[in-house]
Amino acid sequence: xxxxxxxxxxxxxxxxxxxxxxxxxxxxxxxxxxxxxxxxxxxxxxxxxxxxxxxxxxxxxxxxxxxxxxxxxxxxxxxxxxxxxxxxxxxxxxxxxxxxxxxxxxxxxxxxxxxxxxxxxxxxxxxxxxxxxxxxxxxxxxxxxxxxxxxxxxxxxxxxxxxxxxxxxxxxxxxxxxxxxxxxxxxxxxxxxxxxxxxxxxxxxxxxxxxxxxxxxxxxxxxxxxxxxxxxxxx
Amino acid sequence: xxxxxxxxxxxxxxxxxxxxxxxxxxxxxxxxxxxxxxxxxxxxxxxxxxxxxxxxxxxxxxxxxxxxxxxxxxxxxxxxxxxxxxxxxxxxxxxxxxxxxxxxxxxxxxxxxxxxxxxxxxxxxxxxxxxxxxxxxxxxxxxxxxxxxxxxxxxxxxxxxxxxxxxxxxxxxxxxxxxxxxxxxxxxxxxxxxxxxxxxxxxxxxxxxxxxxxxxxxxxxxxxxxxxxxxxxxxxxxxxxxxxxxxxxxxxxxxxxxxxxxxxxxxxxxxxxxxxx
Numbered sequence: 281x282x283x284x285x286x287x288x289x290x291x292x293x294x295x296x297x298x299x300x301x302x303x304x305x306x307x308x309x310x311x312x313x314x315x316x317x318x319x320x321x322x323x324x325x326x327x328x329x330x331x332x333x334x335x336x337x338x339x340x341x342x343x344x345x346x347x348x349x350x351x352x353x354x355x356x357x358x359x360x361x362x363x364x365x366x367x368x369x370x371x372x373x374x375x376x377x378x379x380x381x382x383x384x385x386x387x388x389x390x391x392x393x394x395x396x397x398x399x400x401x402x403x404x405x406x407x408x409x410x411x412x413x414x415x416x417x418x419x420x421x422x423x424x425x426x427x428x429x430x431x432x433x434x435x436x437x438x439x440x441x442x443x444x445x446x447x448x449x450x451x452x453x454x455x456x457x458x459x460x461x462x463x464x465x466x467x468x469x470x471x472x473x474x475x476x477x478x479x480x481x482x483x484x485x486x487x488x489x490x491x492x493x494x495x496x497x498x499x500x501x502x503x504x505x506x507x508x509x510x511x512x513x514x515x
Numbered sequence: 516x517x518x519x520x521x522x523x524x525x526x527x528x529x530x531x532x533x534x535x536x537x538x539x540x541x542x543x544x545x546x547x548x549x550x551x552x553x554x555x556x557x558x559x560x561x562x563x564x565x566x567x568x569x570x571x572x573x574x575x576x577x578x579x580x581x582x583x584x585x586x587x588x589x590x591x592x593x594x595x596x597x598x599x600x601x602x603x604x605x606x607x608x609x610x611x612x613x614x615x616x617x618x619x620x621x622x623x624x625x626x627x628x629x630x631x632x633x634x635x636x637x638x639x640x641x642x643x644x645x646x647x648x649x650x651x652x653x654x655x656x657x658x659x660x661x662x663x664x665x666x667x668x669x670x671x672x673x674x675x676x677x678x679x680x681x682x683x684x685x686x687x688x689x690x691x692x693x694x695x696x697x698x699x700x701x702x703x704x705x706x707x708x709x710x711x712x713x714x715x716x717x718x719x720x721x722x723x724x725x726x727x728x729x730x731x732x733x734x735x736x737x738x739x740x741x742x743x744x745x746x747x748x749x750x751x752x753x754x755x756x757x758x759x760x761x762x763x764x765x766x767x768x769x770x771x772x773x774x775x776x777x778x779x780x781x782x783x784x785x786x787x788x789x790x791x792x
Contacts, residue, residue: 462560
């Protein structure tokens, strides 16, 4: 398979050439997926933390549902968001279909359960450890959630990275609600799918290499941030 | 908890507004629901800048199979429909979703297959006889199986042979349920014959040892049509700009542009709009 060798050549040619079309696609991929992760964190972290410290009837069922939602098929989410945002759908008048906003909404739906479910587990484990101490200090439920979220911040970063991995890699949802429109809604994964369908296998694989490098940079940046913060905390 | 709740909604709204960015701002653009062959062959990349330069209207193309394109247009998720399945297009207009259908351009379908040609159909010009030979040899045949224009054409060709391909599905007859390019990739991978439009085939880069085996039958004619989506059905349709696009495509500039688009020296689409129709 000469395509493997050619793919790396394509990837480096694309990156070193700072191909403007590629930069635009990378930029949109990052904008959509990072925003989706940010929104998912805003919803998922508090939701997961509250679930982690509360006990109520039917909790087990809620947890099973939440954990199941981590496996939401992107195509199904894309279809649901399409039907909602379509001009024939309930939110048609907002004219959001085939825009980056529609893609962010779809990815947020995919990522929120992942962040929430992983945060729930982390907070629940910490809660078991610190519950007594926090009670003695007279910390209420809200304060407890906030304290645990803050103390678990590094573990929760990993939950968010898991969510980011899901968002940046999925193609099924963004293809349906974004439409893979050139200069408007084309992202890395939909570009890879398009080049594959044109039979440009080396270019498609090259784009895949670029996407992986992008994920490496994001993960390394988060890791570096974490290490720096930890050093400051101990200094 | 309350502080989180107070912060949450404004933060969410801010994130969405910030991320919406320039794309959601009011711009002069139309959305065209179209088929993969026009996109994958590079035709739109060639044509649309010419139209945009002249009119200032940006054209956003959603390229899916003809079946899905028509469905999306029925939902009002496009201003213009440009596909290749005449019967389905006429139904679309008759049901009031389209204003009027115009012939735009044509090319033809071909049957491609591996150089080894297990069914010995190379050089045939009778599509029906070739399909019969492929079926008799039980040579693998990869079908789109996705209700696209090409799939509809393929099914109608099989119908004339009297062969029940649905019964053979999963054996030598394989339905990929995906687009033209994906089906060609699959066909090349499994050494299967594939019915494809000529434009996608010429522009396709993963041909391996595949070549055109059957061509030149009048039944393999591939007509593309263009339709403005009916504003009476969907108020959001940008009728004025959509009409400008339809007029340009059917007019001398658009037709000349279509004829001048070539890949490897070969013309992919042949304009055939009837002036004044």
